[in-house]
Amino acid sequence: AQKITQTQPGMFVQEKEAVTLDCTYDTSDPSYGLFWYKQPSSGEMIFLIYQGSYDQQNATEGRYSLNFQKARKSANLVISASQLGDSAMYFCAMRALTGRRALTFGSGTRLQVQP
Amino acid sequence: DTEVTQTPKHLVMGMTNKKSLKCEQHMGHRAMYWYKQKAKKPPELMFVYSYEKLSINESVPSRFSPECPNSSLLNLHLHALQPEDSALYLCASSQARGQGEDTQYFGPGTRLTVL
Numbered sequence: 001a002q003k004i005t006q007t008q009p010g011m012f013v014q015e016k017e018a019v020t021l022d023c024t025y026d027t028s029d030p031s032y033g034l035f036w037y038k039q040p041s042s043g044e045m046i047f048l049i050y051q052g053s054y055d056q057q058n059a060t061e062g063r064y065s066l067n068f069q070k071a072r073k074s075a076n077l078v079i080s081a082s083q084l085g086d087s088a089m090y091f092c093a094m095r096a097l098t099g100r101r102a103l104t105f106g107s108g109t110r111l112q113v114q115p
Numbered sequence: 116d117t118e119v120t121q122t123p124k125h126l127v128m129g130m131t132n133k134k135s136l137k138c139e140q141h142m143g144h145r146a147m148y149w150y151k152q153k154a155k156k157p158p159e160l161m162f163v164y165s166y167e168k169l170s171i172n173e174s175v176p177s178r179f180s181p182e183c184p185n186s187s188l189l190n191l192h193l194h195a196l197q198p199e200d201s202a203l204y205l206c207a208s209s210q211a212r213g214q215g216e217d218t219q220y221f222g223p224g225t226r227l228t229v230l
Contacts, residue, residue: 033215033216033217037221043203043205043223043226044223044224045207045221047218047219091157091158097215097216100171101146101148101165101170101171101211101217102163102171102173103158105157105158106157107156107157
């Protein structure tokens, strides 16, 4: 079984500042992937970044980076230089890398970027 | 191109109606998914098709009937729904790699209201 925990229901950040969204996970699968998605109020789930459990380096995609600490079972999302358009719900998710294709989602963090 | 399209964007139906949701992707993906998302909750997996065959049914009531006519199309047929079925229905697709990342890309969703 897999479990994702996002302990921050809501976060505020000033425009142009960096923000970290927390994600911890639990799994018995030996290899797994961790994903972050952004969901604006329009509803679409937008894929942001991926980290494999076997990856030695933290993933980065533009202003997004994933702070992966395997021993602590954490996969925090760091957004640098926040923009007003970053205001959205952010979901952390994971799946085993073999077998069942289902994503397990956390409860989400609502980020509000203030001017 | 990572586009998944869904129609209609909004749907209002009575409990005795029959309607269908449609999802389409042209990325050559071989796995397609239906999720249900209630307000302020993470998406919940309903069905997974892999190579046009139903591989996961998360004990969804029979009033929801999925169909995968070909590798690009996924339908969700609705019949005799209840008001509690009102939700955002999200479609996603992925390459269906046996191992590895296999990122799921989501469509914009259909907002369903059952009266």
